[in-house]
Ligand code: 13P
């Protein structure tokens with residue numbers, strides 16, 4: 001077994017050797033041991049944008065999860081190889097909408113509501129879902145542009161189908177003034193549409209998926225923080241349940257949370273409802289502020305955490321040896337439609 005220092009030394013050596021032909025994007029939720037080697041650190045929108053712009057790198061070693069590496073592959077050229085250091089770095093939310101369930105749902109929804117629906121998908125979805133959405137005139141969204149994209153979608157069609165995160169969809173729709181009686185939930189397990197108002201009033205159909213990390217922040221966590229630290233500002237990601245978002249002081253994307261903490265006055269206190277690695281990094285980068293996780297259990301994303309220093313080194317050594325492992329290659333047909341959905345977002349982002 002190599003020591004941490006030896007692994008770091010080897011990563012540095014390969015990075016130096018490969019120069020501009022290697023690009024390492026790293027999502028904010030990645031571990032410090034990985035982030036220290038990232039050439040760009042960002043949220044999912046920023047990483048999609050930098051990957052699309054990078055034409056020099058022959059190898060893109062994506063430190064994030066599978067759907068992000070797929071997106072990078074879709075947005076880069078055939079000559080560029082996208083590598084995910086550990087294939088087990090998936091996303092439980094993306095796995096909650098598969099293409100067969102989605103096609104079945106679409107058929108049923110169209111027969112119930114006619115051709116009145118535009119599909120939108122959170123980028124946290126598989127390439128096949130993005131492709132389905134692109135083929136049907138829709139677009140991808142991220143947590144930092146969901147607002148804008150939902151408003152745009154509702155100028156195109158009477159209704160939207162929002163995949164796969166019901167919470168981001170519900171929070172965004174509520175934010176732009178859509179009432180809960182105008183929202184329905186598609187349950188992909190039982191193949192049924194759940195709603196309380198009149199069917200003709202439905203404007204937003206939410207796919208019944210969620211993020212297993214952000215669902216761990218609860219109203220109880222908020223009550224405990226308010227009781228123990230009445231002066232705390234509570235800020236959460238919109239992948240949290242609506243009741244949690246409503247009870248917090250601020251909510252917004254990863255980028256928004258980082259900016260808020262960066263610009264907060266020294267001495268202020270913050271309880272943050274998002275992934276653990278990011279919260280820990282914010283704590284160590286802002287020692288002049290009192291920062292805690294909204295949930296004392298901290299809430300790691302287990303799949304993001306599968307990318308670690310040994311896997312990063314292993315993937316870089318495979319490139320160095322001329323035989324790259326774990327390349328992500330999205331099927332051409334899928335990619336051609338998925339890019340339509342991504343471009344509709346990137347043009348507006
Ligand atoms: P953003 O990077 O868009 O904030 O998404 C958060 C997330 O859950 C990434 O997996």
Ligand code: SF4
Pocket residue numbers: 029065090091092093094124211212213214275301302303304
């Ligand atoms: Fe998926 Fe949630 Fe992890 Fe993001 S934080 S990768 S949405 S499980």
